[in-house]
Amino acid sequence: MLAGMDLSLWPRVRKLFVDWGYRGLKETASSLGLELEVVARPYAGVRGVWVREGAEVPEIPRERGFKPLPKRWVVERTFAWLGRNRRLAKDYEENPGVSEAWVYLGTLRLLVRRLARAV
Template sequence: MREVARGLGLELEVVARPYAGVRGVWVREGEEVPEIPREGGFKPLPKRWVVERTFAWMGRNRRLGKDYEYHPEVTEAWMYLGMIRLLVKRLARAA
């Protein structure tokens, strides 16, 4: 994998989760895993809610509610149209 990244001129950094029960903590390869205190209760991951919110916006478009397109390019085009619709709606409200 590193050879492929080097051949493409990309920088690759391998990270690993210290253990499965902890989310959002990554360590570089060869580094020691820090001790993390366990906290109770639900805490959303920092970026995950942004992705989930975007999926919810896309799901409001009837055509994107289910993935039944044969070609992935068609789905991609509909996703662009859905986001364009959302952004135009926001711009119209702001004006």
């Protein structure tokens, strides 16, 4: 995935925020000069604790309620805003350039609404 990327197209990209499933790409990213930050919950991967019979079970701290993950929440929120546009709710376009144009139009719509509210 990263190995075939032409990073000259994105000269300002220095850091990648990835989900827990992409944590194995750290070496590949560092060889390309990129910093990879894995965004995950602090208790990811913890399903239970093995203890000997009769031993005391350690308490695993868990946070209650909704806690948005840093940086990932920004991306999820943006996709939700773009999904409110009828043409961006589903990906029916065959040409990626058309999809890109609709994303630009969707973000333009968001910005115009924000400017109209500010006046």
